[in-house]
Amino acid sequence: MDAPRQAPAAAPKKVRTPKEPQDEIMRHTVQAKTPGLDKPHPPSPDAHTVNVPSMLTADDLAYSGKRQRSARVAPAAQQAAGECDDPPAPPPRRNSRGSLTGGTTSIQARVMAAAAAVVPPVLGAGATQQREQLLPVAAGQGVEMKVDGHRAAVTLSKNGLSWSYESTRCCCIPSVHSESVPFTEMLSAEVLPPLAGMWRLPGTRLHRLVVWTFRRMAHSPAAWQPRQLTLECPSEATLQDWLQRINAAVAQQHRRPRRLLVFVNPFGGARRGKKIWDTVVRPVFDKAGIKCTAVETQHGGHARALLTSMPSDELAGYDGVVAIGGDGLFHEVINGLLELRSVPTGTTLDQQQWAALQQHLEQTAAADAAAAAAAGAADAQAGQAGGMQPPTGGQQQGGGPLVRGSSFGLPTVPQHQRRRGGPQRAGSIAASMRVGHIPAGSTDAVACTLNGTRSAFTAAMHIALGDACPLDVLRVDEADGRHAFATCMLSYGFMGDVMVESENYRWLGPLRYDVIGAKMLAANRSYHVRVSYLPAQSEQLEAAGKVCTAGCDLCRLGQEHVRLQRTFREVSSRSLAHRRSEWVHVEGDFAGIMLVIMPCRSEKSQQGVARYGHRSDGLIHLVMVKKCSRLQYLRFLLTLSHSGLAAGEHGFFTVVPAVAVHVEPVGAKQSRWNADGELLASNHITAEVHRGVIEVFARGVEV
């Protein structure tokens, strides 16, 4: 998946200017034009064709100015729910296309009634005869216009635009369609001059108001498509008035970013990063009026090094950081920001508490060893055969679940200490930043989990619309004193081996994971490890069995932690120390150990690796797969791929919700830890989950 972690050596002190010879940095502002995308295309005879860039998927279409089909006609339900104060539209039903439609007998009456309700009688009655000469009525009461070519009564309310129109698409039976687009889903609007043409006489030409927004696909609401909503009307004054009101309402969406720092990995996945930036993301940010500084990464660790060495004042100029690449680049950005936040505010008390915990665990391990010895030789035999056994104190290395020399809870000397305002300022700026991920990698589990799709356009829209949700982070302390942060998954054994091997086969692209996976399955390796974990408390398991979707209540609770946990380390370590008697110890031969933090959905695992995992539930889904046959491991992989893993004992593998985990390899035969696709240097780790410490530009999977 990713390259091994590299030391951020020779990182530039600050972002270079465009005048510098290499084009590693592309600075763009909103005014930057993208050929073919900077202005809307006029409707043309081929207006229904969609020009798909050869390297992009249909979902990645940027604003092309051409109408897309298969729209989900929208939110009449919003009106019912009171979210929209537009005039009530006729009660709709869904037809086979997913469009809202009225009944067959009274449709004409309904559309006339709807039109009469919003359009003055003289305009409504004369509409069919005087198509191009209609005068708009006062804004807010309904104006007869053409919306995407359909004659409709349009209302601009305090929530957005709504309209209804008659259509005879199906067997000449007319039906009424109602749609609305709230301001929260608009990027911006602009007024365009009337279309000129031989067939349009002067005086009958219509002025155009274009609203940049998106539409949901009927079969997959999570995947969005660009939409250029065009309102046509003979009165330019009306459209100018509406333009002001729409753009003013959009400007009031206070959570939208204004300036972003964008990292583009040109070598991630199928090497589409730069193309996706140019053709999909930049046009969206352009329409949303977002100023960007785009940096093309030069090597692994470049993004992280830039973030951690950037002066606080410059960092403070951004509302967020966007990673265009795979999960590896997202991991780098998260690590850079959290590195800034790892302010050394640890106290003596914390260290004492940790020392006490360490001592207690050594005692517990000794007691367990005594109990195991008393249980007799049969159990000991089973332990050697690969069963999960309590650890024996005699074999304990490193003195229990805490890694010796770990920086966990201990002061470190961050490189940003010399900065103006000190580390506290840099940490506080980093804490206020949201992180966005535009999928352009091999797996893109982060994007699939956050947005439910690998569509770069959808991810860019979530960023531009200012969506926000909290994300859990796993802090991993290695025995050699280093630490790292992971947001997806930490794995040892099978997944670690696949990671190590697949780095030599990068030229195979995403296929490398399948090829090396098959090789590792055939090798059927297992490793002797000692696992200690702190199980989740019962109140943390309330949402067990609930799938994480957009608006998930559990994840919303995690939002509180984003604000609270600016210096998150000590809060958590103290609470762990208070629960020191609850640690559970297991030892044995394992084919794989996985610490799953988010659902980790991907094309290979549609339901997610942890089926009931959440973006921000404060839990680690600890998966322990005992030494087993190849067939059993294949079964495990199929379960993971088809239905995802749920908590419980499943024969040869176990899934336990936990909040902290310590893993210590025993013996010479060892695998490597794979943290979100990055290989860790040490195999002896302590990991602890921090709930909702980082905020991402996402809203969860819409269903």
Ligand SMILES: Nc1ncnc2c1ncn2[C@@H]1O[C@H](COP(=O)(O)OP(=O)(O)OP(=O)(O)O)[C@@H](O)[C@H]1O
């Ligand atoms: N210019 C670069 N040259 C080489 N490696 C880079 C460069 N920029 C970033 N990297 C590193 O490449 C690794 C892989 O990148 P990324 O995750 O974006 O793609 P991927 O591995 O193909 O996708 P996924 O993680 O979804 O499988 C990351 O560890 C990242 O740090």
